Amino acid sequence: MLTHPAGPPVISAQQLSKHYGDVKAVDGISFEVPAGESFGLLGPNGAGKSTTMRMIGGVSQRTSGRLTIMGLDPEDHGPEVRAHLGVVPQQDNLDEELKVRDNLIVYGRYFGLPMSYLRPKADELLEFAQLTDKAGAKVDALSGGMKRRLTIARSLINEPKILLLDEPTTGLDPQARHILWDRLFRLKESGVTLILTTHYMDEAEQLCDRLVVVDEGRIMAEGSPAQLIREHSTREVLELRFGSARNTTVADELQGIGERLEPLPDRVLIYARDGEAALEQVTSRGLKPITSLVRRSSLEDVFLRLTGRSLVE
């Protein structure tokens, strides 16, 4: 069903595992990413997404399995592979001892890029990150959102072909998120392969052509956002709130409505093709929820279905 573009994958992982002692951070995951795709790893904190990212960058040694990036093993060819990677780590690791613009230039020099290229490129990226007037500021004088934008700008200094984004918009305000999504979309249009981890549904739905749902180091499902919703959820969801004391007890009285019922501590979810029709059935049984909401299914529902847990606790 998947519409893979032809040609070899730029990232290929087979039975990739990383154990820390007894802890299986990544436990035998396999996936392939073709050039130009935007690929997401969706899962809660601790699912193994960041560890996978670190192995792709060749800065964490895998316990077992095979991994190639653009045809090379990042453990054997780390510097060459990373020359084409841009990395936005989950936690900003800007150089606090350098000024804002110097952060970009010095980082570019780590790639061996010449100053004649880096000077205009740094100014272009400061513009991109809306930090032009902070060029000479110290990093610790920046706000959290500014630091995030600088980290993202820094990851683009070498014009990467593959961009690894680990929770890129965590901590950003909605406006900044949308600006970033727009920039990522433009990068994707120019052919850059995006690999991103996120626990935000809307982010995954906006940005990912295809994603894997990861939990406890294993892949639970794989597909495009629409495909995953189609396979693992219904078209619509009816959310009912009866008050925290009654949500679970009322579930018995809701049996038979919709295709599936999911009682949660704070609400009851009814999965149905037609949410409004399901709501009519609820009220016809004499049940009066405090609030009701009909919405489209999202990846959150897929995750709940696959793992029995919410993504964001």
Added chain:
Amino acid sequence: MSAQLTRQDYALDGSKRPLAALYSRNAKAVVARGLLATRSSNWLIMVSGFFEPVLYLVSMGVGLGALVGTVEGPDGRPISYAAYIAPALLAVSAMNGAVYDSTWNVFFKMNFAKLYQGMLYTSLGPLDVAIGEIFLALLRGALYATGFTAVMALMGLITTPVALLMVPASVVIAFGFASFGMGITSFMKTFQQMEWINFVMLPMFLFSATFYPLSVYPQGIQWLIQALPLWHGVELLRQISVASFTPATVLHVGYFLVMIAVGMLLTTLRLRKLFLR
């Protein structure tokens, strides 16, 4: 942002160069970063490092020296106590600076400042980082040694131009300690383990014939101290300070050349443990 990428852009040819996984021949970028960081934020720490051996020299050489008077120099002729301990203090300062830079500093930048995480996500390999950091440590050591030698000259403790060779010799001593220290750091996981380094360094500083000749010890202790690196550094600089060379000079220099070779080998073999956990 960039021109349209095609599928051909995504196929890499792997380099067959040895150490290609660990080294991209760009240690100079790490050095450039260190110089820029020093210039813009931590030059004050640099200056404070210079004063430590000078304070020792003034208090012990001049103060204690007033009680001690003259002692027998490396060539058998009497020299002032200050002139006796000054080269030893220079060797100690070379050791301390190099060990600090290659152990605590690396440990902190690795685990807390996350500086290396950023570097290692670029084309840099861990060997680039290690070479760059060691070079910076040696550059700093060379500056301190030059300053200390100038202070010795001002105090009238330098009697021969040969004594200027103490500066490059200090760098050799520092290189030995720095290359070894970085290898040792790869075994360290906690701050408590890092404290062991100080536990070794302090007695080595006090007992390596720094403040009095080795002959005060019984034979067995002498052998133990002669096996440790600082004693060779102290003796080497002491000989250079009065231009009195013996066959032992070659042994002292040779000790450090071996230490550098073994230290760099250890560090290279342990790079993945140090930087890529």
